[in-house]
Amino acid sequence: MSGAKNAVLPMMAASVMASRPCLIQNAPHLVDVEVMAAILTSIGVHVRWTGVTGSDLYIDPSGLRSHVVDEALMRKVRSSIFLMGPLLAKLGKVEVSHPGGCDIGPRPIDLHLKGLRAMGARFEESHGRILGVAESWKGVDIHLDIPSVGATENIMMGACLAEGVTIIRNAAKEPEIVDLQGFLNSMGASVRGAGTDVIRVEGLKSLKGAVYSVMPDRIEAGTFMAMAAITGGEIWIRNAIAEHVQAVIAKLRETGADVIEKPDGLFVRGPRRPLPTDVKTLPYPGFPTDMQPQMMALLTLADGTSVITETVFDSRFKQAEELGRMGARIRVDGRTAIIKGVPALSGAQVEATDLRSGASLVLAALAAEGVTVVTGIQNLDRGYEKFEDKIRALGGNIARVD
Numbered sequence: 001m002s003g004a005k006n007a008v009l010p011m012m013a014a015s016v017m018a019s020r021p022c023l024i025q026n027a028p029h030l031v032d033v034e035v036m037a038a039i040l041t042s043i044g045v046h047v048r049w050t051g052v053t054g055s056d057l058y059i060d061p062s063g064l065r066s067h068v069v070d071e072a073l074m075r076k077v078r079s080s081i082f083l084m085g086p087l088l089a090k091l092g093k094v095e096v097s098h099p100g101g102c103d104i105g106p107r108p109i110d111l112h113l114k115g116l117r118a119m120g121a122r123f124e125e126s127h128g129r130i131l132g133v134a135e136s137w138k139g140v141d142i143h144l145d146i147p148s149v150g151a152t153e154n155i156m157m158g159a160c161l162a163e164g165v166t167i168i169r170n171a172a173k174e175p176e177i178v179d180l181q182g183f184l185n186s187m188g189a190s191v192r193g194a195g196t197d198v199i200r201v202e203g204l205k206s207l208k209g210a211v212y213s214v215m216p217d218r219i220e221a222g223t224f225m226a227m228a229a230i231t232g233g234e235i236w237i238r239n240a241i242a243e244h245v246q247a248v249i250a251k252l253r254e255t256g257a258d259v260i261e262k263p264d265g266l267f268v269r270g271p272r273r274p275l276p277t278d279v280k281t282l283p284y285p286g287f288p289t290d291m292q293p294q295m296m297a298l299l300t301l302a303d304g305t306s307v308i309t310e311t312v313f314d315s316r317f318k319q320a321e322e323l324g325r326m327g328a329r330i331r332v333d334g335r336t337a338i339i340k341g342v343p344a345l346s347g348a349q350v351e352a353t354d355l356r357s358g359a360s361l362v363l364a365a366l367a368a369e370g371v372t373v374v375t376g377i378q379n380l381d382r383g384y385e386k387f388e389d390k391i392r393a394l395g396g397n398i399a400r401v402d
């Protein structure tokens with residue numbers, strides 16, 4: 001498994017708060033990571049790939065000279081919003097663009113702003129740009145209306161250099177937040193409680209450099225687990241952490257897949273034909289929304305009808321129409337999708353509209369009869385490192401055609 005995209009991105013943002021260089025090991029070579037590196041470079045932070053396998057990020061923040069995050073770069077990757085807490089904490093000001101929506105629905109940042117405002121930031125918005133200034137920067141006891149991953153991370157990072165203690169209640173509990181806590185504490189921060197719904201941060205005057213290895217990507221692991229299930233194949237997923245994907249393991253077992261948990265990975269054997277089941281996405285430890293499109297692809301071939309309820313994002317069923325071109329029978333009604341299983345899918349020309357819908361189309365294509373052409377695969381490159389190489393190594397017949 002590659003290192004987790006959604007863990008390394010906030011860590012890269014947090015590194016601007018360090019007084020010494022940081023080394024983030026096992027970082028994945030992904031478009032989102034490269035864009036984040038370009039954003040850091042644009043504000044004076046030195047970033048370079050290093051290490052024996054070339055998968056370590058050396059980040060030296062000593063050249064940090066600007067609080068203004070480039071608009072064009074921000075449009076490319078939403079997680080640049082993670083720079084708000086660290087830059088307000090380090091420089092007392094930040095200028096970013098509103099991250100805007102993407103293909104899974106609007107992406108508001110009201111909870112981010114609410115938390116940072118409570119710590120002392122004042123924001124002005126104009127022409128899509130947000131300018132934040134913090135005369136003072138104090139710890140706060142805040143309850144999040146929604147256990148937002150990004151808001152939890154932004155506040156948690158900013159709190160490390162605040163005056164006094166910060167308590168984040170109804171915090172998101174995703175494993176990436178636990179990993180970020182590990183990184184922050186390796187910088188000398190004092191963060192406790194990540195993985196539970198109450199996180200406590202004791203603000204400090206400064207943070208030192210850190211050497212930290214990123215956790216394996218649980219959504220990449222889940223994607224390959226679903227790949228074994230949909231093809232009826234067998235996949236050994238080395239260094240996948242079973243604890244991080246328990247909801248996915250449970251659902252795949254309901255479809256008839258065998259999942260064997262080992263200390264150093266997961267073995268998955270797909271069923272001859274999947275059984276139907278119902279899926280409801282929820283914040284961790286519920287079934288992850290980032291695995292919903294992949295599960296939808298699997299259930300299009302089930303021997304019966306399944307229902308998927310997407311409770312996290314407003315419109316994350318874009319893949320349904322594309323799967324329909326391959327013969328799937330899916331009826332979308334708001335946040336619910338009814339999937340009537342069919343015995344087989346047939347190859348077609350389909351388009352990936354976002355990262356995980358792209359993954360779901362590749363899974364369907366691997367199980368379909370005939371050839372499928374998936375366009376829009378730049379979306380895949382945002383979150384899957386060497387995706388087609390890994391699939392070919394497993395016996396999949398896939399090639400990138402420019």
Ligand code: EPZ
Pocket residue numbers: 005006009079106107108109110111112113146147148149150151172289290312313314355356383
């Ligand atoms: C993170 O996005 C992930 N991205 C997403 O992964 C993931 O789908 C999501 O968490 C949920 O697990 C990164 O970590 C870089 P949220 P984030 O804030 O932080 C609403 C992928 O495919 N909300 O937990 O943006 C929001 O609209 C990506 O790797 C507010 O209303 O997710 C959504 O409905 C896609 N106000 C819900 O909360 C806010 O201020 C959950 O969003 C913030 C969020």
